[in-house]
Amino acid sequence: MPTTLTLSIDAAIATITLSRPEKRNAISPQMIDELLAALDEIESSAARVVILTGEGKAFCAGMDLEALAALVGFSHEQNLEDSRRMARLFRRLYFFPKPVIAAVNGAAIAGGTGIATMCDFTLAIPEAKFGYTEVKVGFVPALVSIFLRRQIGEKRARDLLLTGRIFDAAEAHTLGLVNEVVPAEKLMLRAKELADSLIAASPTSLLRTKLLLRRCTEAEIDREIDLAVQENAAIRSTADFKEGLAAFLGKRPPNWSK
Numbered sequence: 001m002p003t004t005l006t007l008s009i010d011a012a013i014a015t016i017t018l019s020r021p022e023k024r025n026a027i028s029p030q031m032i033d034e035l036l037a038a039l040d041e042i043e044s045s046a047a048r049v050v051i052l053t054g055e056g057k058a059f060c061a062g063m064d065l066e067a068l069a070a071l072v073g074f075s076h077e078q079n080l081e082d083s084r085r086m087a088r089l090f091r092r093l094y095f096f097p098k099p100v101i102a103a104v105n106g107a108a109i110a111g112g113t114g115i116a117t118m119c120d121f122t123l124a125i126p127e128a129k130f131g132y133t134e135v136k137v138g139f140v141p142a143l144v145s146i147f148l149r150r151q152i153g154e155k156r157a158r159d160l161l162l163t164g165r166i167f168d169a170a171e172a173h174t175l176g177l178v179n180e181v182v183p184a185e186k187l188m189l190r191a192k193e194l195a196d197s198l199i200a201a202s203p204t205s206l207l208r209t210k211l212l213l214r215r216c217t218e219a220e221i222d223r224e225i226d227l228a229v230q231e232n233a234a235i236r237s238t239a240d241f242k243e244g245l246a247a248f249l250g251k252r253p254p255n256w257s258k
Helices: 029-043 065-073 076-094 111-117 142-152 154-163 169-175 184-199 203-237 239-250
Strands: 005-010 013-018 049-054 058-060 100-104 107-109 121-124 129-131 166-168
Touching: 005 029, 013 029, 013 184, 029 076, 049 058, 049 184, 058 111, 065 239, 076 111, 076 142, 076 203, 100 111, 100 184, 107 111, 111 121, 111 129, 111 142, 121 169, 121 184, 129 169, 142 154, 142 203, 166 169, 203 239
Parallel strands: 013 049, 049 100, 058 107, 100 121, 107 129
Antiparallel strands: 005 013, 129 166
């Protein structure tokens, strides 16, 4: 029985709700495993569209603090496997054979931005915040960069990845990361309207269109994922990573190495 999310399937629409509101729906290893299991269940079900949203005031605030703290004692092999776990989730979402709609009900930060924006459609409330904040805490935005460059282009991706700045739903829409900005009270209604419009299309056409999109980029993306996993693991042995993590967990400014 999942403990970090809920899955409901109502006729042709499957809804995944991240359900750790007390943790701002932060990503834990268990959540990743449960998301992958939920996607497997949906793929084999009669559902034709997926809606992904969050419970409470946040969509997904990035990595869970306890999971981050555990990284300090990881070996290189453990860091590689931890990176591969996240890569499996991102790849699964990006290449999922059925359309996926993210209904972003609040902050979506770091890995949360990745999850929100690599869905086929991203709807967001005006108050939603986004940001690839990894460089501010000694990480490398390795995996998310693969998909971001394809979505908004190299120059704009460099801005977001190198500054780590927070940006709002309106800018995310201008950049092309958000399809629509929707009032909070209408977010799920709009997501279901969009789902219904997809359900009205030919299921074979949708499946084959998504398969075509996958085949056009899969080999290159898989090669880049391998590179990103290696970099994601390698950064964790550096002094800046250890200092950034300690500062983040200690809620203090980092003292970077020179």
